[in-house]
Structure formats: structure tokens, C-alpha cells
Amino acid sequence: MDALHAAPADLPFITAWIDEDESESVTFAEFRQRVRSEAEALRNSGLRTGDRVVIIMPQGIPAMTTFVAAMMMGAVPAFLAYPNFKVEPSKYRSGLQGVTANLGAKAVVIDADFPEQMLSSVSLDHATKLIRAGGNRVAEGLGHSASQAEAAKIDPHSLAFIQHSAGTTGLQKGVALSHGAVLRQIEHLAQSLKIDSATDRVYSWLPLYHDMGLIACFMLPMVCHVPLVMQSPLDWVMRPESMLQIVSQYKCTLAWMPNFAFQFVPRRTPKSRWAEYDLSSLRLLINCSEPVRASSMMEFQTAFAIRSTVLQSSYAMAENVFAVTQSDVDRDPVTIWADGRQFRSAHRLLPVEKEGPGAVSFTSSGRLLTNQHLRIVSDSGAIVGHDCVGEIILQSDCLFEGYYNRSDLTAQAMIDGWYHTGDLGFYRDGELYVVGRKKDLLIVGGENIYPQDIEQIVNRHSAVHDGRVVALGLYNPELGTEDIVVVAELENDGLLAKAAELEAEIRGMIVAGLGIAVRTIFLKPPKWIVKSTAGKAARSATREKILREHPELNAEAQISV
């Protein structure tokens, strides 16, 4: 909060780009003024220091204002994804209810223009108040000194905000972060990126409920006084070319995006227009939040003729506020080649000549930030050798306080002071390579999705054998990200004749429940899914079986361990 107060008044802060004909900008001074006024409004609505508040607003300056206003008055905000028109209001509401109940949230703040017909998605019981942002405003200037005094009292050990890193509201873990942890992360990250507030400008289309959007592309610019040009993820995904327009027009220097975007942008921009864009202002374009693929980055570099040192990578997670590693900003990304068979069978790294037969490549996620310590451990917790794959566990001075109100989940992840990431990787010559996942998580276009959320919905279909559903993420080289594939066992063989109809019904149920479109649904006869000894569907064995039976699903899906 002090950093926001210290920012030069006339410096542009946020430009929210809608399209070629429309955008809105605020300077740091204007943003501060709006934040103060909104903080007063929240206080007038009955919010107090320490209260948790959920913010459900479309991506833009008002949402960011409300978030910082809540922090300024000492409340603990959490962004949640905006209701998606595909999701049934009752499903959204029950997910939201789960989150607000767990947080003991005092209020849900929605935007001033929140559509009346969607109100049923967010109307909860009276324990949680529904507040429209921008309401209850006091005259500008009034209450000014009160909120500044409030801001000055913030204790670095107190909670700054709570991050929910998955876009769906089902199995939500609220990552609780203190003010001190957030600031320490930003300090180390800014140092590693050599941030220069006089010359840098961030571009972002990333959702604010995601750590990459919230920390790298909102908190870091706010604390380091760096201008930011942003658009909504929805506008970007409808026209990824807009990224090129914005970076060219505003001469942005810094951006983060998940791996798939490196090939999505060139492939979804007509080739005839590639040369119209000038991306020479870009200093760093950082591949983060899904496994890094050199081929995806190369595609972007070739299409838009950017310097290879611009392409960088990072490994980050909400539980660590954000970045664990960052590649050296003055160097080309590091890629190594290894024997594919050794890697798959023994999870061991045997370096080989570049692109030799059967070789697989891995691109580094970079070096540890100076406040991070990591170990690579086996299932038994023993530290493995530098050529072995194991779980990445870490310690740092910016780790989370725990999953809010979920000491059970926190205890599973924090063991003897080490945070167990659930990611698999190896650490070689000071570089971290992330190669797979031990935890049950799908990452589609950088977005985290819990397979259990999907499986639970499919299980409800009467033709599906209860408990015999597996949702998997398989790498799709066309898209540069995972495709969601669902395998479900039918109650009896006779139902296979109706497979097309059942598939459409199941697809509809998943979309209505989660807003997610799955790529492929495989309906299989009884006893097809491989079970574990406990009788539960075994994910990895089912994955191997489906890849064996459907080689068209592609070979690359089989590389990760």
C-alpha cells in the first residue's frame, strides 16, 4: 500500500484495452483516488479489518480498484472467475457457496453492471452480503485521511489476499498469502527480471484470479510503478491477434503467457498480417504456468522475428505467491536432449546428441530466485541424484500461510517445513526442468482444472457405471497444451449402441457444470477401466491403456512421466 502511495502521480498505471476503438486508462494518482473512495464505500457497507471478501467482476479497472480497496481497508480479498454463460446458475451458485462458506466471507462484491438475470448465480444466504462495487460512495475527499491511516496500520504478517488458482469453483483451495510474503516475492522477482520502471511496460491478457495475472501482471506493476496495458482473457482468446496490436501500439516490454499461447497467437493470426506488427519493444516474453516446450516458443519467434533472448521461462505457483525460478534474462533459453527410453522407463536423464533418434527434449524453467531453495525427492522422501526425476519440494521466505481454513490440505502439502509441489522435475547445472505431475491436476491453456470435478459430474449420468470415470490431460501438439479426455465405463454393453447420444449428453453436463468443453469422450464397455487395488479407477494405468488402444491420440502425450 505504501508503494501505491509513493508512485508518481502522473505516471500512467493501467490501460484497459477493449478493442481498436475503445480503451480506458488511469494514472497512479487516479487509481489511488478511486481506491480510497471504494475503500470508504466498502467500509460503509459494513466490511471491517480482517473480513474476507470475494470479488466477482469482469476483468478491468473497477475489479482491480475493488481488490486494492479491500486490501487498503485491511480486508482480505479473493478474486473468483466471473459466471460463464455456459454454466447453469445453480451450479455456479453452489460452487460459490462452497468457497464463501470455507472463507467465512462477509461479502461478495459484484460489478455495477452485473446483469439482473445472472443474479441468481450469486445470491447466497444472508451470512454473506452482496455488494455492488461503486455503491455507497462518499463524496470525493471525505474519509481520505481515515483510509490512509488504515493503510498505514497494515501488519506484514497479516493476510493480504487469498488466491484460488483454479478457474472452476468445485475443489477450491484458497491459498492464503501475507503482505510480507507478497512483497518479498515481488522484490526478488523484480530483481531477477531487472525491472526498470522508467522503461518497462507490461502487457497482459491473463485472468486476475490466476497467480500469473494477479502477481506478475498487477501486483508487480503496482509495487514497482510500471505501466500496464491489459485486456480481458475472453477478448484475447476471441482474437489472439489483439496481443500483437497492443504490444506494437504501446511498445510493451514485458509479458507472461502459458505455453499454448506461443503457438496459438501465430496460428490464429492470418499469415498475411504477421509482418504488420512490430514487437521489437519486447524485452521479455515469459513462458509460465504449463510445461515449457521449445517448439512452441520457436514458432512465435519465427513468426514475428523477435530476438531469441526475449523468450524466457519461469516456474511459478500460487502457494509461493508466484515465481520459484526465472531463466537468465540475458541468455537464450536452455534446452537439453535425453534418451527417451531411459527417461520413460527409469525416469532417469541420459543426455544425448541433439535430435538423435528416440531423443526427447526438455526446456529449462530457469534458475532459482535468490530466496528459493529446492530439493528433488523420491516417493520415500529421499533426495535423488541430479540425473533423476523426482518431486519438486521447496522452501522460501514467500510461501503461503496455508490453504485457508483447510489445515488438512495444508498438512498434506507442507511436510517438515517443505512445500510439496506435486510437480515432477529434475535439477541440473543450476537449472530446473519441470517434466510432469504427481498430483491430479489438468492444465489447459495455463488454467488449472481438477479431474475430480469432471469425474464427479460424469458419474451422475445414469448410463455410466458409478465410480468408473477417469478424466485425463493429454498433450496436443496442435494446440501446445493439454486436451481433456474423459474415459467412462457404461453400465452394460447394450448401451454402446447409443454412444453418440450419450456422449452429447455427457458433454452437455460437463459444460453446464464447469463451463469446460472436453475434447474427446470415450465410452467403454463394463470392466474396461483399470482399477487400483482399492477398487478405484487408476488414472495412470487407464491413461496408458487408452494411449495403447488409440494411437491416434499422439505419441507426444506419452513423453511426460
Next chain:
Amino acid sequence: MTAEEQQMVQYILQLIRKPSATIDENAPLVSSGLIDSMALVDLLLKLEDLTHKRIPSGKVQPKDMDTVAKMFATAERVGKPRK
């Protein structure tokens, strides 16, 4: 269905890899899970081609692209002459 709508239907069937399926102009595509958000840009670019218009993405929501009929209505509503 107009000839352009018919062309859009053909394009969508290719996109979802179901060339032998049939869809009419009012069949929900996004809300039924047939089209995911990463394919919306394909529909938007095709729509611009078929209507010879520029469609500002900031004025279009996924629900405006849910059926073939809605896509053409959206192009009519927010489309601008090409530069």
C-alpha cells in the same frame, strides 16, 4: 439457411472433426460443449471472411457465437466495413 450459413456449418463440422454430422442454424455449439473457447477465434475469423466485415472482438461475447444464426446476427449488429 443462407449460402453463407451453410458454408459456416461445413466449416464447423470440419473443425469439430465430425464431417458426417448435421447441425442446423439454431443448434447450440458453445453451450453444448461442441466448441471450446479456443475455437471461438476460428469462428470469428471465418465469420469475417463470409460477411466481409471486421468484427470488434471487444463487442462480442461467447454467447453471441452460440449458434450459426446468432453469429450472423452478431456480425450484422457489430460488424464494421473492412479497412
